[in-house]
Amino acid sequence: MNNQxxxxxxxxxxxITKEALDAVQNKLDENRKSEAEDFLDxxxxxxxxAKHFKEKGEYVLAFGxxxxxxxxxxAGARIKLFKVNDSRLFTVDD
Numbered sequence: 053m054n055n056q057x058x059x060x061x062x063x064x065x066x067x068i069t070k071e072a073l074d075a076v077q078n079k080l081d082e083n084r085k086s087e088a089e090d091f092l093d094x095x096x097x098x099x100x101x102a103k104h105f106k107e108k109g110e111y112v113l114a115f116g117x118x119x120x121x122x123x124x125x126x127a128g129a130r131i132k133l134f135k136v137n138d139s140r141l142f143t144v145d146d
Contacts (some may be wrong), residue, residue, distance in 0.1 A: 057111040065115065066106075069099060069122045072141045076125060076134040084133055091128035095121045 073095060080088035098121035105114035128134045129142035137144055 057115050062106060062111055062114060062118075065118045065122075066102070068141065069102075069118050069125070072122055072125045073099060075136055075138060075141055076128065079135040081133050081135060088128060088133035091124050091133055095124035095128075097121075098124065 073092075076092060080092070098117045102114045102117035102121060105111070105117060125134070126142050129136050129144050134142075136142055139145065
């Protein structure tokens, strides 16, 4: 079923977002470090919220928080705050 947030689905998206978080570590644009750190902080906070919601069994809220976390990372990559070129994890050109 594609209309349910299963353990497998939530675990998959946790893994992808964690991989994206790890990918941007130490790859911040030094000329815009403050902005890059802000985007990374927001992503990290939403990822933490997602963990909290999952632990409480609130998968819909966890899934939403994961999408926000990855959205912050993706936006940062797109505007080149993060020096990444992985089009599997971000909407950037290889």
